[in-house]
Amino acid sequence: MPEAAPNTEKLDEHLRVVVQALHAAVKQGIPHVKEPEIVDKAVADCKELLDEIMKGEVKEWLN
Amino acid sequence: MFTDKIELADFDKMEPEYKELLGHVLTIQADCEIGGPHLYVEKMLPAAPTKLDQLIVARTAAEEIDHFRKIARVAGDIGVDVSFVLSQPNEKRFVDAFRGVIDTWEDNAVFGFLIDRVGRYQLEEFFDCSYLPLQRILPDIVMEELGHIEYGFNKTVELIQSGDEGKAKAQKAVDFWYVRALDMFGRAGSKRSERYRYWGLKRRTNEQARQDYQTEVNPILKKIGLTVPDPLKGRRYL
Numbered sequence: 001m002p003e004a005a006p007n008t009e010k011l012d013e014h015l016r017v018v019v020q021a022l023h024a025a026v027k028q029g030i031p032h033v034k035e036p037e038i039v040d041k042a043v044a045d046c047k048e049l050l051d052e053i054m055k056g057e058v059k060e061w062l063n
Numbered sequence: 064m065f066t067d068k069i070e071l072a073d074f075d076k077m078e079p080e081y082k083e084l085l086g087h088v089l090t091i092q093a094d095c096e097i098g099g100p101h102l103y104v105e106k107m108l109p110a111a112p113t114k115l116d117q118l119i120v121a122r123t124a125a126e127e128i129d130h131f132r133k134i135a136r137v138a139g140d141i142g143v144d145v146s147f148v149l150s151q152p153n154e155k156r157f158v159d160a161f162r163g164v165i166d167t168w169e170d171n172a173v174f175g176f177l178i179d180r181v182g183r184y185q186l187e188e189f190f191d192c193s194y195l196p197l198q199r200i201l202p203d204i205v206m207e208e209l210g211h212i213e214y215g216f217n218k219t220v221e222l223i224q225s226g227d228e229g230k231a232k233a234q235k236a237v238d239f240w241y242v243r244a245l246d247m248f249g250r251a252g253s254k255r256s257e258r259y260r261y262w263g264l265k266r267r268t269n270e271q272a273r274q275d276y277q278t279e280v281n282p283i284l285k286k287i288g289l290t291v292p293d294p295l296k297g298r299r300y301l
Contacts, residue, residue: 008139015132022125046121056150
């Protein structure tokens with residue numbers, strides 16, 4: 001068996017959780033696209049999660 | 064030609080060239096998966112025309128991040144750490160199409176329509192490939208890419224149908240992305256491409272895949288009333 005790269009498992013788990021949270025936020029918003037309070041909150045939640053991923057601070061995520 | 068199928072447990076027995084090529088192609092694929100959200104999230108999430116479109120931009124990004132995760136896992140398991148691409152500046156992306164920022168809705172639409180379609184072609188290269196852990200993650204990824212392509216296509220058609228101004232914007236975006244899409248297949252006659260095929264990691268030559276893409280896309284462009292751009296104008300990889 002090859003030796004896995006460091007943090008393979010941890011990174012996989014972290015991203016899995018973020019992706020699940022993103023899908024949950026999207027699902028929260030889609031049925032309420034005409035209700036600003038709900039949909040704006042859903043979009044803001046997505047933005048917060050995506051901003052974190054876009055920063056790409058992997059070491060911070062894994063600590 | 065290498066025709067065996069390889070599991071993770073067999074990887075250590077493989078020749079260095081196979082290991083190097085597999086690691087390389089997984090790194091590029093991971094870079095392309097995360098490169099998409101890095102192009103459009105910043106400007107398109109706030110600027111999408113409707114709340115529903117904003118949520119679909121977020122869902123598309125979520126799916127691409129998940130594709131990255133799956134590819135990164137396959138790479139990580141063979142000892143190849145691709146996590147550096149998560150923080151790689153756009154200008155250092157492996158593929159030209161991902162070096163920049165999408166800041167108009169028409170570019171976002173056409174990106175889905177044309178560039179995600181190249182993504183589908185790249186993934187289809189691995190269908191029935193020699194490395195089974197890679198083959199296994201493909202069906203779900205390709206299914207989601209089909210959704211991105213369809214969404215991009217529908218938004219492009221909406222633009223065209225909105226009137227002359229929308230059609231001109233769509234054409235301009237197509238002119239920009241079409242040549243980048245063709246370049247994504249790489250140089251014709253690439254030696255590396257031949258080695259990928261030898262090891263059963265890819266099915267077609269770069270040129271075959273590019274021609275298949277053009278055969279698919281050109282009639283669609285004509286059908287929706289757009290002009291097929293000159294396939295050589297502005298190309299970097301011939």
